[in-house]
Amino acid sequence: MADLPFLGAGVSYRDAWRWEVIRHRDELGAVECIPDDVAGAAGLRELVLIRQAVPVILHGIGLSLGSAEGLDPERVRHVARVVEAVEPPWFSEHIAFTRAGGVEIGHLAPLPFTREAVAAVAANVRELQAALAGLPILLENIAYPFPLPGAEMTEAELVGAILESTGAYLLLDLENVHANALNHGYDPIDYLETLPLERVVEVHLAGGLWKEGQYLDTHTRSVPEESWRLLEWLVPRSDVRAVIIERDDDLPPFGDLLAEVRRAEGCLRVAS
Amino acid sequence: MSLRDVQSRLAASLAGREPAPAGLDEGAVERARRSLEAKRRRAASHLLPRLRNAMGDAWLARFREHATLYNPAGLLHHVDDAWELAEALLRHPDAQVACAAHDDLVVLRLRYERDRRAGAERIRERRGPVVALMRTPTRLLVVRMPGPEGKVWYLKV
Numbered sequence: 001m002a003d004l005p006f007l008g009a010g011v012s013y014r015d016a017w018r019w020e021v022i023r024h025r026d027e028l029g030a031v032e033c034i035p036d037d038v039a040g041a042a043g044l045r046e047l048v049l050i051r052q053a054v055p056v057i058l059h060g061i062g063l064s065l066g067s068a069e070g071l072d073p074e075r076v077r078h079v080a081r082v083v084e085a086v087e088p089p090w091f092s093e094h095i096a097f098t099r100a101g102g103v104e105i106g107h108l109a110p111l112p113f114t115r116e117a118v119a120a121v122a123a124n125v126r127e128l129q130a131a132l133a134g135l136p137i138l139l140e141n142i143a144y145p146f147p148l149p150g151a152e153m154t155e156a157e158l159v160g161a162i163l164e165s166t167g168a169y170l171l172l173d174l175e176n177v178h179a180n181a182l183n184h185g186y187d188p189i190d191y192l193e194t195l196p197l198e199r200v201v202e203v204h205l206a207g208g209l210w211k212e213g214q215y216l217d218t219h220t221r222s223v224p225e226e227s228w229r230l231l232e233w234l235v236p237r238s239d240v241r242a243v244i245i246e247r248d249d250d251l252p253p254f255g256d257l258l259a260e261v262r263r264a265e266g267c268l269r270v271a272s
Numbered sequence: 273m274s275l276r277d278v279q280s281r282l283a284a285s286l287a288g289r290e291p292a293p294a295g296l297d298e299g300a301v302e303r304a305r306r307s308l309e310a311k312r313r314r315a316a317s318h319l320l321p322r323l324r325n326a327m328g329d330a331w332l333a334r335f336r337e338h339a340t341l342y343n344p345a346g347l348l349h350h351v352d353d354a355w356e357l358a359e360a361l362l363r364h365p366d367a368q369v370a371c372a373a374h375d376d377l378v379v380l381r382l383r384y385e386r387d388r389r390a391g392a393e394r395i396r397e398r399r400g401p402v403v404a405l406m407r408t409p410t411r412l413l414v415v416r417m418p419g420p421e422g423k424v425w426y427l428k429v
Contacts, residue, residue, distance in 0.1 A: 017366045036347045039384065040397025041420045062347060068276035074392035078347060101280030103287050104349050107308050145304045148278065149295030212303055232401075249314075 001169065004136060004201055005089050007242040009057055009264035011257050012219075012258070014247070018046070020254035025053040027258055030263070032244045035082035036075075050266045051086055057142050057202070057242065058088045059171075064095035065124045066111045076131045083132055092138035092171045092202065093128075095121060095162060110144035113151040113158045118165060125166040137164065138201055140171040143179040143217040155180070156194040163199050163222050170196065173204040174230040175246075181223050182215040188230055200238040203231060205264065206246040219248035224261055240268060276368065288340045300374065309339050315350035320358055326372035334361075346394035348384070355386050356396070371407045380403040382416050382424055398422070405429070 006027025013021065021031055038044055050056055063075055083091055097106035110115040121139075127138060131148065141159055153161070163170060172195070183189040200237050205222030205228075234240065243264040245257055273281075273293075284290040285301055286308055292301035306377040313335045317324045324331055338360065344353035358380070361373040380386075385398045402416040406426075 039348055039395060040399070044399050045420075068274065068279055072392055075347065078392060096340075097279055100276070100283040103280075103283035103285050103289075103343055104345055105308065106312055106344070106349060107286075108287065109282060112278060113273070120275055145307075146297045146300035148282070181311070211307075214300075214303065216307070254319050 001199070001201065003238065004169075004241050005055075007057070007089070008268060009243040009261045009262060010054070010061075010244070011055075012244055012246040012248070013050065014251065016251055017254055018024070021050060024254065024258060027052050028053045028261065030244070032057045032059045032246075033086070034059055034061055035079050036060060038082055044082065047082070047086050054237045056086050056088055056245075058083060058091050060091065061108070062098055063093050063128065064096075064098040065093050065128070065232060066095060066101075066117060066121050067100060067124065068097075068116075068120045069100060069159070071124050071127055072099075076128060080109075082130050083135060087134075088139070088150045090136040090138055090169070090201065092140055092142050094140045094142050095159060097144045101186050105131070110142060110146070110148060112148035113153050113155055114161045115152055115161075118158060118161045118202075122138075122165040125162070125168055129166070130155045136201075138171040139166075139168045140173050140204065141176055143176040143183075145183070145214060147184070154194065155190055158267075160194075160196050163196055168199075169201040170199045170204045171204065172200045172234070173209060173217075174227045174234070175192050175204065175206040175223070177230060178224065178227045179208055179215045179217045187221040188226075189233060192230065192234065197234065197238040200240055201235070201241045202244065203234065203240055204244050204246055205231065205260070219246045220250040222252070222256065223253075228263065228267075231264065232270075235270070243268065247257060278407055287343070294365035304364065309336065310351070312339055312344070312353055316354040316357060319351065319354035320373075320376040322388050323358060323361060323369065323376050324368045326366075345391065348395040351380065351384055351395045355380055355384075368408075375406045378402075378406050378414055382414065 010028045010030035013031040013033045035058050058237050098105050177188045205223045206219040207223050208217045245260045281293040285292045292298045295371050338357045342356050346352050358373045358377045364370045372400050384395050386395050399420050401418045404414045408413040411429045415425045416422045
């Protein structure tokens with residue numbers, strides 16, 4: 001972990017913000033790009049262009065690391081091609097599955113908190129590590145709308161067991177922690193205290209909304225105060241190298257995002 | 273039940289093809305299914321704006337029918353999803369809907385190529401040329417030049 005660079009605070013990359021990102025490059029520690037969105041040579045060149053302005057980190061959404069069916073070799077090759085072109089300091093993906101039985105779910109689905117799930121993720125992560133030639137891998141906790149039956153451990157124990165068996169680091173999504181705490185009725189700090197915080201490298205922040213009695217991690221709102229407080233709690237207890245503000249829809253003026261980036265950067269500075 | 277079975281059943285229920293697996297909160301799975309369908313529909317609306325407008329109130333029900341029947345695939349599965357729906361509506365009895373489907377498909381084809389037989393790379397960035405006629409609101413001949421960043425010309429006809 002000592003070898004991983006400190007990047008500071010940045011944003012998730014969206015095409016609509018291409019020129020804003022380049023214009024405000026001095027205010028951004030990093031931008032996080034999704035390799036799944038790169039559909040060919042032009043997309044790859046765009047990422048390389050962005051990387052010349054700002055450090056780029058890559059964040060996968062479709063490898064389905066929790067699939068009992070194993071990884072799709074074509075997708076792994078695709079990620080490896082993007083990694084080779086962009087040369088990021090690390091690659092991150094989710095502790096989740098996104099396809100099974102021939103169905104592409106289109107979103108991150110939760111794993112049961114079982115030893116079999118730990119083994120499935122560990123096998124897939126090892127395959128990915130081999131394909132990415134030892135590039136550090138970060139795994140992200142997800143927001144889950146319902147737990148699966150048959151749990152043999154807690155969610156935090158599942159995350160810890162996966163990190164321990166793979167040597168991967170943790171991408172801690174604090175908005176997902178906030179959402180899960182609201183939807184499943186627990187104290188987010190109690191949850192955080194049971195995670196291996198020494199393995200946190202990156203943090204995600206975002207904003208969601210209430211719908212049909214559930215708090216959804218929609219990435220469509222500014223970061224709620226509750227998540228900022230979790231970041232303030234976390235930073236002195238771990239060695240966070242990057243904080244990314246995620247926004248997927250209802251895109252605000254870029255200046256609003258920069259204000260959130262500055263606030264995250266302030267949290268990181270207070271700790272140092 | 274093995275992890276593989278649990279995942280297959282959950283994926284099928286989230287796609288609206290099977291009831292929620294035993295032991296799961298049926299209401300929560302149904303809410304998740306609706307939320308996923310809405311996400312697919314939003315993505316399709318962005319990619320098929322003319323079709324969305326031409327269909328009006330019928331859009332919701334038609335998309336639901338499509339979502340239950342079709343498994344989008346590949347890295348850009350939202351593009352694959354929209355492409356499939358637009359192709360299916362090319363022969364819609366309402367000429368306005370069929371025209372809108374045609375024109376939205378032209379716009380997709382300017383940027384992407386689709387190979388239904390392929391897996392993860394089913395949708396790829398287009399490198400080759402395209403010549404197509406857009407029908408609404410005024411007729412436009414669209415020419416995309418070859419190459420990864422092929423220039424696009426719109427000519428009134």
